[in-house]
Amino acid sequence: MRLKSKLATALLPLALLLAGTSAEARDWAAIKADGKFIAVTEGAFFPFNYFEGAKLTGFEVEVAEAVAKKLGLAIEWRVVPFDAQVASIRQDRFDFAIASHGYTEERAKSVDFTNPHYCTGGQIAAPKDGALTAAALAGKTVAVQLATSYADSAKKIAGVKEIKTYKADPEAFSALKSKKVDAWISDKWLIKATLEKNADAGIVAGEQVFVERVSAIMRKNNKELAEQWNRGLAEVMKDGTYATLSQKYFKTDVSCH
Structure with a gap:
C-alpha cells in the first residue's frame, strides 16, 4: 500500500x-x-x-x-x-x-x-454486501488496531467469531481488502478519510458501534x-x-x- x-x-x-x-x-x-x-x-x-x-x-x-x-x-x-x-x-x-x-x-x-x-466513535467498515451492522458481525472475523478502545469495544459485540489485531490501521484496512477479515472497526473519521482515498476498494462504512471523546x-x-x-x-x-x-x-x- x-x-x-x-x-x-x-x-x-x-x-x-x-x-x-x-x-x-x-x-x-x-x-x-x-x-x-x-x-x-x-x-x-x-x-x-x-x-x-x-x-x-x-x-x-x-x-x-x-x-x-x-x-x-x-x-x-x-x-x-x-x-x-x-x-x-x-x-x-x-x-x-x-x-x-x-x-x-x-x-x-x-x-x-x-x-x-474532537468527538468520534467506533465504526464498522466492510464490503458493500458484507457485515455492516453489529448484529451482522455474528460469526465474523474483525480487524482492529492493537491496544485501542476500538479493540476493547469490538470484544463486547455479541457473537463475533474472532478479533484480529494489527499494529496500525493501514494494516487492518489491507487485511480487509485482501479478505483476511470480514470487517474492520476504527475511528469513524479515519474510516471516512480512508474510504475516500480508496474509493475503488469496494469497502463502505457501516454502523457506528460506540461514541468516544478524544x-x-x-x-x-x-x-x-x-x-x-x-x-x-x-x-x-x-x-x-x-x-x-x-x-x-x-x-x-x-x-x-
Whole structure:
C-alpha cells in the first residue's frame, strides 16, 4: 500500500531520533522556560497524525501546534507506536501525547486527559454486501488496531467469531481488502478519510458501534500544564482556527457539542 510504504520511510529517522534522546515530562514552569513542548504522536493515523514525505502533519498535529502557538511555545515532536504511548507518558518521558486517545476509565488510572479536541466513535467498515451492522458481525472475523478502545469495544459485540489485531490501521484496512477479515472497526473519521482515498476498494462504512471523546494525555497530577493546555485549546476553538482545521480535514465540525 503506497501510504504504508511512505510512512515506513518517514518514521525511520524519527524513530532513531527518539531512541537517542533522553526526555522527561516537565511542569508548566519548566516548559515555559524552555519555550517548547516535547510531545509524542503516532505518525500513522491518517488524517489525524501522519507523514507527507518527511513532514509530520494531520489534524491533531495542526491543532496541537495551534494550541502551542497560543501559549507562546513551539513543539518538538517525537513518534512512538500507539500501544506504547500511555506507558511512555506514565514513565514521564514526554510532556504530552496527542494521538486520538479516547477516554477510558482504565487509561485514566495511568494518565490524565485534557479537555477533548474532537468527538468520534467506533465504526464498522466492510464490503458493500458484507457485515455492516453489529448484529451482522455474528460469526465474523474483525480487524482492529492493537491496544485501542476500538479493540476493547469490538470484544463486547455479541457473537463475533474472532478479533484480529494489527499494529496500525493501514494494516487492518489491507487485511480487509485482501479478505483476511470480514470487517474492520476504527475511528469513524479515519474510516471516512480512508474510504475516500480508496474509493475503488469496494469497502463502505457501516454502523457506528460506540461514541468516544478524544483528548491529549499527560502524566497524572500535572495540573497547571493541563490547565494551560485547556486554555490554549479553548482559544483555538474560539478564534476560528479549530473550525478551519476541522473543515480542512473532515469538511464538517468534529468538536464535542
